[in-house]
Amino acid sequence: xxxxxxxxxxxxxxxxxxxxxxxxxxxxxxxxxxxxxxxxxxxxxxxxxxxxxxxxxxxxxxxxxxxxxxxxxxxxxxxxxxxxxxxxxxxxxxxxxxxxxxxxxxxxxxxxxxxxxxxxxxxxxxxxxxxxxxxxxxxxxxxxxxxxxxxxxxxxxxxxxxxxxxxxxxxxxxxxxxxxxxxxxxxxxxxxxxxxxxxxxxxxxxxxxxxxxxxxxxxxxxxxxxxxxxxxxxxxxxxxxxxxxxxxxxxxxxxxxxxxxxxxxxxxxxxxxxxxxxxx
Numbered sequence: 455x456x457x458x459x460x461x462x463x464x465x466x467x468x469x470x471x472x473x474x475x476x477x478x479x480x481x482x483x484x485x486x487x488x489x490x491x492x493x494x495x496x497x498x499x500x501x502x503x504x505x506x507x508x509x510x511x512x513x514x515x516x517x518x519x520x521x522x523x524x525x526x527x528x529x530x531x532x533x534x535x536x537x538x539x540x541x542x543x544x545x546x547x548x549x550x551x552x553x554x555x556x557x558x559x560x561x562x563x564x565x566x567x568x569x570x571x572x573x574x575x576x577x578x579x580x581x582x583x584x585x586x587x588x589x590x591x592x593x594x595x596x597x598x599x600x601x602x603x604x605x606x607x608x609x610x611x612x613x614x615x616x617x618x619x620x621x622x623x624x625x626x627x628x629x630x631x632x633x634x635x636x637x638x639x640x641x642x643x644x645x646x647x648x649x650x651x652x653x654x655x656x657x658x659x660x661x662x663x664x665x666x667x668x669x670x671x672x673x674x675x676x677x678x679x680x681x682x683x684x685x686x687x688x689x690x691x692x693x694x695x696x697x698x699x700x701x702x703x704x705x706x707x708x709x710x711x712x713x714x715x716x717x718x719x720x721x722x723x724x725x726x727x728x729x730x731x732x733x734x
Contacts, residue, residue, distance in 0.1 A: 460474060460475070463519070464519050472519075481504055488506075490502065492533050499521075500520065500524045501529040503517055503534060503537050504517040505540060506636065507545075510545050511547045512546060512549075512550070512639065513548070513550070513734065518530055518551075530563065531567065542734045548732070548734060549569075549732050550637060552727050552728070554725065554727050555725075555727060561728070569732035571729070573630060573709075574709035574728050575637070575708055576707050576708070576714050576725065576726055577706060578705040578706075578707060579722060580720070582703050583701060601686040603656070603657045603664075605654070606656040606661055608645075610656060614654075615640070615645055618661075618676075621678065623678055623679070626709065631644070631676040637729055644663075648663050648665075657687050658679070658683050658687065659683060661678050662677040663676040663677070666699075670699065672694065672698055673703075674704065684716035688717055688719075688722070691703065
């Protein structure tokens, strides 16, 4: 019953709009997600937030919104407190959230209330296949990667995890990987499960977690590679996306210069974001 009032003040949150109304019903149905709503004296929803358990000990905060007429009155802090209480009761020991670089208001609020910046990540997005306006390659011809992706088996989970966790990408990621727009600690079991589901790939001397997603998207949640192979790895991932019939590919990478530059050379648009974390 709160949906219509919440949708009303979350329609134009960003330049592109907002997603709250599209996922509100799904949140209420999920057992791993809790939504807190603050009401005005007239019992009208004026603020909300959501938290989801990504693992038995890791919570993810999202959707912090306050009606423009009620900002600056402490409602966001009250909602955040309710979310932390619920997460603590579920067993969470850490809560994290994502803030886009340049959202100075959100960054000031987050840093003032206690969470610390844990890592910076970049979302790389590009149209592919028929949706791509400019094929990659000389003379407008897209060149396939020198590194061909092949399905990786469960036995490769441990080597991939070890390589990543002690390497530059794992250190910069602080051990986190993407699940949609959320992040939690990667474990070797995640790679083993992905291998059984056909989403774990060996690409040259590296690996990736990559699979088709709804709305003709192809999502790459995690990767491990070397600087000298990064360019061809991105090409290989584009090949995978095209082969899946996707129209767009999105890749999460840590904010390391050589990774971001490799993505840009392949025509990806990049958006810098920051992961904040706080003990619960």
